[in-house]
Structures are given as C-alpha cells and as structure tokens.
Amino acid sequence: MISAYTGTQIRAAEQPLLAAGMGAVLMQRASYGLANAVVHELRARGRRLYGASVAVLAGKGNNGGDGLFAASFLAARGMRTTAVLTGDAAHPEALAAFERAGGRVHVLTEANAGELAAHVAGADVVLDAILGTGAQGGLRGAAAALVSGLSNELPGLVVACDIPSGVDADTGEAHAPVLSADLTVTFGAAKAGLLADPGADHAGRVQVVPIGIEEHLPWPSLRRLEPADLGRLLPRPGRRSHKYSRGVLGVVAGSEDYPGAAVLACRGALSAGAGMVRYLGPPAVADLVRQSCPEVVCSTGSVADNRVQAWLVGSGMGPGDSEQLQRARDAVESGLPVIADAGALPALPDVLAPQVVLTPHAGELAALLDRLGADYDRSAVEANTLGAVRQAAVLTEATVLLKGPSTLVASPFQDFYSQADGTPWLATAGSGDVLAGIIGALLAQVGSDVGRFRNAGIDPDERWAAIAALGASLHGRAGTAAAEGGPFTAGRIADAVPAVWGRLAG
Template identity: 70%
Template sequence: MISAYTGTQIREAEKPFLADGVGAVLMQRAAYGLANTVVHELRGRGRRLYGSSVAVLAGKGNNGGDGLFAAALLARRGLRATALLTAGAAHEAGLAEFRRAGGHVLALTADNIAELAAAAAGADVVIDAVLGTGAQGGLRGPAGALLERLAQTHPGLVVACDIPSGLDADTGEVNEPVLPADVTVTFGAAKAGLLADPGADFAGSVHVVPIGMEAALPEPALRRLEAQDLHRLRPQPVRRSHKYTRGVLGVVAGSERYPGAAVLACRGALAAGAGMVRYLGPPDVADLVRESCPEVVCGQGSSAEAHVQAWVLGPGVDESAGDQLQRIRDAAATGLPVVADAGALPALPRILAPHQILTPHIGELAALLAGYGVESDRARLEGATLAAARRGAALTGATVLLKGATTLVAAPGGTVFSQSEATPWMATAGSGDVLAGVLGALLAQLSGSATMDHVPRGDRWAAIAAMAASLHGRAGAMASAGGPVTATAVARAIPEVIRHM
C-alpha cells in the first residue's frame, strides 16, 4: 500500500533530524536518489550518459539544493550540466558542489528569459527544483515566465524534484504556471497532492526515495491500494461455500429510458464474484436483464422483502421512475451496505452513513453539494478534487467515491484512498454502471468477511470502495490494451484481473 502525506506532515517529521544536525545527510540521500532516477530514465530511453545534457532549474531553498547536488553527481558521470538560478541566490553548499563538479551556472533575469528557456529546452533532461513542499502559491516574475515558456516547448525529459513547482503538496491544487513532469522523484514518502487531480496530471510517474526519516511519519493523509493489497483483501470462497455465503446482491437499476444500465450493473456484479444477484425493476427492463444475464433472479417486488447482503441503487434511474425510487427508499431503509449512483440521490435521506457509498462524477458531486447549500462551481471543484470529495463525505455522512482519471474515495471520518489504474479509454457510457456492480458485489462478499479484520473499522467501507475502483480500472486497462473499449468489455475482463491478482 502506498501511503501519502501532506507537506506539513513531512516537514514535521524532518524537524528532529534537522535539530540533530543531519539535514545535510538527508539532502545528500535525496540528491543521490534523484540522480539515480535520471540515470535510469535516460538509459530506459536508449541514451548514453556521457555527453548527454541536464539543466537544473534551481530555486534558492532546499529544493534547489537537492537539485544542485543531484546535478553535480550527474556531471561527475559525464553529463553536461547547467544550473539556471531562478532567484539569483541559491543553496550555498549545493551551488559550491555543482561548481566543483564542473557545472555551468546561469542567473535568470527579466532580460534573459527567452535565452535561458531555449537553453533548458535544448537539454536532454530538465530538473525542476524551483519550489518545494513548503511553497505557497505559484511562481511569478521571471521564474514564472521561464516555466511558462518551457511548458509550451515540451522539453524531452522533465524530472520534478520532490514536487512540480506550483503544485500544492497537500491538496493537488495547481498554481499556474506548472511545468508538467514525466517523472516526479519525491523524498521520504509520496505527497498527497501527487496522487489527486489535478496534481496527478502534472506529476507523471512518481518515484519515492527513502531518506531515513520515514519511521517518524504519522498516519498518512491518503492511501493507495496496490496489487498485493487486492490479493490480500479479495473475497476467497472456501471449500463449503455456496451461493448464499458468497454474497447476495440486490440491484435496483434501469428505467424505460436507460434499461441498459441495469444490465451493465448486473454484469459487473456477476463478474466480481457475487454468489447471487437479485434484480428489481420494471418488467421490460427485467426481461432485458434475463436475456443478457440468465444467472440473475429478476422480480418486481418490494426491496423490503428481498433477502440480500448489499444493494446497488440508482444506475439508469431517472426522476420519473416512481416505482424504482420507492424501491430505492425501501432498500436504503434496510440498513444494509449500499452503492448509490446519482439516480438514487433523490430517494435517499439527507444524512447517510459510512456503509452507504455514493459514486458521483465531479458534475454530480457539484449538484450534490449545491443541495447542501455549498458553493459548487464545477470548474473550481475540478481544481480541488481532494477537498471536494472530503467535503461531500463530511456533509452527507456517507463514503464518497469520486469518479475521475484519479478516483478518490473519502470516508466521513477523514480516511482517503486514491486509485489511478484506469485508462482514459474508459471514459465511455456505462463504465460507471459496471463499477457500481463491482462495488456492490464486493460489499455483499466482504462486509462481514474476516479478510477485512485487519483494516481499521472506520476505514473498511472506503477500503472496499477503493478495491472496486482499482479492480475496475485494471479491467478497463486490460480490455482496452491501448484502444477503444466498451463497458461490456470492461465487465468481461474483471474475472481475468481477479485471476491474475
């Protein structure tokens, strides 16, 4: 599991080491890890080290020092190294070491922005070491103009030192201009802002370099499940399991306008291993579900009378579907775990519980927050998705799974997971309905399972939702294989992903 922290948490953990006089040691470890990553990336691109060039954009603080020390190491390995000092001054020891290694130094002024931007753009590697995790806001003046020009020229390989300059380490919010990185080498631990949108758009792949202060870190601000976590948490039938012990899921989905949503939710649930799926809905939709998924037990009765362990509510349900909305009200009142798509929201109570998981995209979350009297401009929420997901969970009392390029899962108690396995090709109709079915199946199988015993009780619902998001994303990437994919294909790939966990 990847644990991510705010910049404040990292700086607090570093304080005892700095007080003990080992700050220089931490910086050397960071620089060594940064330089090694640059070497690895160059070799992975088929480039020789000797004769390649590196330009380090160095601010005046410790982030600039990390970059200068790393560039000095690279110069000693045969790279032509240039330092562009963005604030006139620079980290004294780092600059001295860079000069000793034979590096060339240029100072940025208002008069040479174009010249220095061209010099940096022509380098094989650009290291962004201008601002670190303690910076507030973005770059202005010549430094801002330099980064803006570089962002427009798209240099060959950009490596961010700890965090791309202008990106908020705590929230993932972006203060333009920001130079998009191909790789971010971050020190001690991942920063929360690197794993949340829009920050993840600018981070590239994230490499964590341990520097020796990790044992002092507190509880993380954000977590990300990895493949080994999915393997450990996944439902696993035993020899005497049967369909009822495997988890029975109820599905209230679909309407005359959107009948396919019910089919896709049921397919997702079956693919994710539910022992039985019971569908409740209009006769015409039920007929379509039977034809597409003969394993599903269909009916038109009341949710209150159904024997299930969890519910999927709302995919494809519009406000004119009165009978379906009543079934949603009855299902929510059972107290069982619930996956609630946006179509279910009009029928749900205002105050919910952590075992009720809402699955909005950003536009649906904006509408939800507006219903609670919160200013909810969509563009503003897109610029601060981590804060938006947390706000939604705090206001509703539910667990909120915010769908997006990076899917965030926020529990009302403050726990947040971030999953980013999906491919952009999954931005297609019906993909969210499959996700709802997958999540519902996992809730039905895991809500009382001993495999969740080691997960803190307050985090369990969010962990199951994060598992569903990861499984769904991996299935989509497998089904896509780099090209277009349908929601049906995503559902079909889910068993294969589970087999390969």
Template identity: 50%
Template sequence: MRTAYSVETVRAAERELMARLPEGALMARAAAGLAAVCAELLARGRGRVYGARVVLLVGPGDNGGDALYAGARLARRGAGVTAVPMDPERMHPGGLAALRAAGGRVAASVPGRADLVVDGLLGIGGRGGLRPAAAALVERIPAGAAVVAVDLPSGVDADTGEVAGPAVTADVTVTFGAYKPGLLTDPGASRVGAVRLVDIGLDLDGAAVALEAPQHADVAALLPVPTASSDKYRRGVVGVVAGSEQYPGAAVLAVAGALRGGAGAVRYVGPAADAVLARFPEVLVGRGRVQAWVVGPGLGSGREAEVGRALADTDVPVLVDADGLRGLDAGVVRGRRAATLLTPHAGEAAALLGVARETVEAGRLAAVRELAGRYGAAVLLKGSTTLVAPGGGGAVRVNPTGTPWLATAGSGDVLSGLAGALLAAGLGGVDAGSAAAYLHGLAGRFAAGGAPVVAQEVAAALPRAWRSVRD
C-alpha cells in the same frame, strides 16, 4: 499499500532526522538520489552522462539546493551543467559553490537546447501556483528535453494535487522520503510522470497517513473466496434497483458487474426485467432478502421513493449511484446503521456540494473529503483518479489502476454492480469501493488493450482482473 503523507507530517519527520545528522547530510542524501535518477535517464536516452547538456531551474529553497548538489554530481561525470536561478540573490550557497567547483555555470536565461532539465523551482511547501519569474522559466523549457522534477513538479500543490495556473509537466518526479498526496491525485498526478521514491531515512512509523494507494496484495486480501460450505446466500445476494424504459442497459450492466463481482445471486427490481433476463437468465426478479442494495444506475426521474426504500433498510449496506444521488437527504444517510457507499462522478458530486463541476475537478481530494463528512458515508469519487473517502475521516484511498478508455457509457454501472457484490460479501464501504475500483480499472486495461472498449467488455474482463490480483 503505498502511503502518502501531508507536508506537515513530512516536515516534522525531516526536522527530527536533521537533529540527529551532521549539517547538510539530509540534502546530500536527496541530491545523491536525484543525481542517480538523472544519470540513469541520460544513459538510457543518449548512452552516457558525459557530454550531456543539463539545465537546472533553481528556486531559492532547499529544492534549489537539491538541484544544485545533484548538478554538481552530474558535472563531475562530464555533463555540461547550467543553473538558471529564479532569484540570483537567493541561491543555496553551499549548492552553488559545489556546482561551480565541479565546473558548472550559472546563466541568466534558459539555454535553447538541453538533454535534461531539472525542475528545482518550488518544493513541497509551494502554494498558490508559480510566481511570474518561475512561470517564465518553465515556459522556456527546451522542446525535447527530458524533465525531472525535484520532489514534485513546481506549481502542483503537494497536499492536494491542485494546480493553480502554469505548472511543470515532468517525465519523472524524484520524491524524497515519502509520497505526497499531490503526486497521486489529479490534476497534479497527470503532471508527475513516473514517480521515483528516494529513501532518505525518514521515520514515519505511527504518523497519520493522508492517502493510500492499494496494490495487488492489498486488494487480494479483501476479495471473498467461497469455501466448501458456501452457498449462493452465504456468498451474498445483491439487490439491483436500476434501469428504466429509457435506460434499460444500465440495469443489464449493473447486474453484469454484480454477477462478475462474485455475488451468489442477484435480485433485480425495476422495469428492465425482460432485458436483464434475456442476458442473464440466472437473475431473480422481484424483491426479497438481500445482503446489499445497488440503487440508481439509469433509474430516471420520479423514482425517489425506491431510493428511500433502500436507504430505509438501515441494517443492509446500500450503494447509491447516478440518478439515485439526486436530492439525497444527508440526514437519512447519516442515520443508517449499515454501510452506505455513494459513487458520484464530478458532476454529481458538484450537485451534492452545491458547487461548480470545475471546482470539484480542480480540488478532487477536498471534494471527496467534504462529501464523506457531510453524508457520514464512504464516497467513491469517479474520474481520472478515483478516490474513496471514509465517512468518519482518515486516510483517503486513491485507485492506481485504470485507463482513459474507461470513460465510456455504462462503465460506471458495471462498477456499481461490482462494488455492490463486495458489500454483499461483507466488505465495508471503503474496502468495497477501493477493491471494486481497482478490479474495474484492471478489467478496463485488459479489455481495452490500447483501443476503444465498451462497458460490457469491461464486465467480461472482470474474472481476468480478479485472477490477476489473486494470483
């Protein structure tokens, strides 16, 4: 599991480590790691470090110091290094002396040409976007230069991923000691490029984790595997309440996700039975005993009673999606004994929270935490970075798989059915949501292959995604 920690937690670990190290040792470790990544990029792009044109955008804090010391290392290898300060009176004195001693120089403006730009303007403590002086430097980053951000791109909030105004878009972000939530959560995540973690010796054992990003092994450990004694009922029966005369395909796709997600059987309840059976004759039609309900995809209006009926079955896990989320009663959800998983996209989340969609998209981490707390349920917030938050607080999970091609009609219906199958197999809300998002993202990549894809192709690729994770 890739783990990210809050700025407060990282700062505390840094203070503890600095108290045990000689002065400047921690910054030296960070600068060495940063310089190594920069040298690697230069060697890959132009064959060598010697003769490269490197520009350092230098802020007044430790980020600027890291950039200056790294620049000194590159200058000693023959690069031409120019530091451009945001505030010339507040440059890190030790870093500035090291750069000048290595042959680097300081300039008042950003040169028009560069092979590499190092963004050392703001560190992980930066809040509220770039100040005008920093924004002016960012606007002058030369076209074609590779951009390396120090710890995180300036203008991105380290704790939330929020971006308030102008911000750096990096090709590579070199982060120190631990991942920060803003590196893994949009809109900030779309600006970090490739993330390289440099170990500087922080001790984070036992520290509170803010964000988790599952990997193959984590998901593989969650996936149910039938045994010799399994039958279709032990594997889990999913009840799907979905579809309408207007949206019969939603029912078909939710059922497809459930079947491809390992359900032993699927019971379909709704007006699209003919369409479902035409595609999947193995589906059972009508109510009966189930181990989980999936309610809402393509349900249409006027069917709130069906949502309420599923939620009233308090001992059975329920996933509520799409039309099922309209008018959802937080008190009813909070009163349930079994797991509840809500799966809104940004617009649906905004309606539940009573805010504008733009507010959710700009602060996805805050929105998913607020929803999970308000409803006392696991919440899977779909989008460019899918987040899954537990109802009782704690670490949020961020999904690292997927492709923009998954932004297609019916994709969310497949995800709902898949997550419902995992709920029926016995997984809790957060585990079912995060494992489903991971598999769904992989299936989207496999099905798309860099080209447009439709939802039924995503469902068909789920077995390949499952095998990829298990193997």
C-alpha cells in the same frame, strides 16, 4: 500499500533529524536518489549519459538545493549541466558543489526568461527544482514566465524534484503555470498531492526515495492499494459456500430510457463474484436483463421483500422514476451496505451513513455539494478533487468515491484512498454502471467480514472506503486489460474482471 502524506506531515517528520543536525545528510540522500533516478530513466530510454545535457531550474530553498546537488552528481557521470537560478538566492553549499562540478549558472530575470526558456527546452533532461514543500502558492514573476515559455511537451525528459513546482503537496491543487513531469522523484514518502488530480496529472510516474524519516511518519493522509493488498482483500469461496453465503446483491437500476445501465450493472456484479444478483425494476427492463444475463433473478415488489446482503441503486435512473427512487431510499433506510450511483444521488437524504457508498463523477459531486450548501461547481471540484471529496464525506457522513483518472475515496472518518489503475479508454458510456456493479458485488461479499480488513491493516470501521477503493482498482485494471491499447465498450470491462481477479488472488 502506498502511503502518502501532506507536506506538513513530511516536514514534521524531518524535524527530529534536522534538530539532530542531519539536514545536510537528508539532502545528500535526496539529491543522490534523484540523480540515480535520472540515470536509470535515461538508460531505460536507451539514452547515453555521457555528453547528455541537464538543465536544472533551481529555486532559493532546499528544493533548489536538491536539484543543484543532483546536477553535480550527474556532472560527475559526464553530463553537461546548466542551472537557471529562479530566486534572489540559491542554496549556498549546493551551488558551490554545482559550480565545482563544472556547471554553468544563469540568473533568471524578467528580461532573459524567453531566451533561457529556449535554452532549457533544448536540454536532454530538465530538473524542476524551483518549489517544493515549502512553497506558498505557485510560480511568480520571471519563474512563471520561464515555465510558461516551456511547452508542456518538451522533447527531453522532465523530472520534478519532490513535487512539480506549483502543485500543492497537501491537496494536489495546481497553481498555473506548472511544468508537467515525466517522472517525479519524491523524498521520504509520497505526497498526497501527487496522488490526487490535478497534481497527479502533472506528476507523471512517482518514485519515492527513502531518506531515513520513515520511523517519524504519522498515520498517512491518503493510501493506495497495491496488488498484494488487493489479493488479500478479495474473497475466496469456502468449500461449503453456497450462492447465498457468498453474498447476494440487489440491483435497483435502469429505466425505460436507460435499460442498458441495469444490464451493465448486473454484468459488473456477476463478474465480481456476487453469489447471486437480484434485479428489481420496470418489467421491460427486467426482460432485457433476463435476456442479457440469464443468471440474474428478476424480482418484483419492495426492497423489504428481497433478502440481500447489499444494494446497488441509481444507475440509469432519472428524476421521474419515482418507484425506483423510492426503492433506492428504502435500500438506504434498510441499514445494509448500499452503492448509490447516478440518478440516486440527488434523491437520497442529505445525511447518510458510512456503509452507503456514493459514486459521483465531478459534475454530480458538484451538484451534491451545492445541494448541501457548499460552494462548488464542476471546475472547482476538478481543481481540488481531494478537498471536494473530503467535504462531501463530512457533510453526507457517507463514503464518497469520486471517479476520475485518479479515483479518490473518502470515508466520513477522514480516511482517503487514491487508485489510478485504469486507462483513459475507460471514459466510455456504461463504464460507471459496471463500476457500480463491481463495488456492489464486493459489498455483498465482504461487507460483514470485519476480520479480513483488520488482517490487512485496515480499521474495520473504515472498510467501506477500502471496499470502494478495491472496486475502483479492479475496474481500472479490468479496463486496462480490455483496452489492449485501443478502445473497448463497457461490457468488455466486466468480461475482463475474472481474469484480473484471478491474477491478483493467484
């Protein structure tokens, strides 16, 4: 499990060590780790170190100090180093070390920002060490002009020191301009803002350098399930399992306009291990489901008439599908775990419960928040995904999963997950229906298996968020497997799930 923290939590964890006079030691560990990461990355790219050029953009604080010390380590490996000092001062010891190692120093002004941008753009490595966890807001003045003058597609390797300057370490909000990195080397532990969009868009690959603060870290503000966690959480049937004991998912999805959504949701559920899938919906849709997935049992009648362990509601449903929407409300009313998607989102009561998992995309989340009186539109959600998903979970008291390149899950108790295991090719019609099916199948199988979560270090009350994160990860990994570097249709995601599951559970 990757644990991520706010900048404030990291700074608090550093305090006991700073009080013990270890500030310089922490900075040496951080900058040495940063330099090593650069060396490793250049080697991985088949680049020579000796003679390669490094430009470090160094702010006035400790982040700039890290960058300057790292550059002095790189100079010792034969690299040519230049520093652009962006503030009215620089970390004195780090600057002295940089100069001793033979680095050239430029002081940034409004007048030379363009010229220095051209110089920096030609470097083999650009180290962004302007702002770190001590920043208030984004780049200003000449530093903003310098970064605006750099294309976001620099030919060299761009490495962010701790966090891309201008990204909020707590929330992932990005104050433009931000120099997008290929690699972010972050100190002590991952910052939450690196795992939530739009911060994650700018961070590139994230590498953590331990600096000795680990024992002082509190409960993480955000987590990411890794393969070992996924393997532990995925259920395996016992010798005496039967289809009912493995978990039955009821699916209330599809409409005459969107019958395919019901098929894709069922295919997602079947691929993710549901012992049985029962479909409830219009006869024409049921016929298509039967033809496409003969394993599905199509039932008629009400939610109460059908015995299941969890419900999936809403995929492919619209505001006019009154009978289906009533079933969706009944499913929520039943107290069973429910995954509610798409058309169900505007039709459910405002206040729900933790075992109800809502799966909006950014536009749907904005509409939900707007309905609940919070002032969000789609772009506001996209600018602060973590804040928006947190607020939605607080207001609805449900578990909320926001789909995106970094899929975020918030529990109403303020536990957060971020999964980014997918591929941009997953942005295809029907992909969300398959995701709903996968999460529905998982809710049906492990929703009542409290011990499974406790053993994996997850508070059983928070298991709904973990199940949603597990589903998002399976979906992302299945999409990556289906892509083979090119496009695919949503049904292929479902087809890829069993093999991905097998590898994880292996």
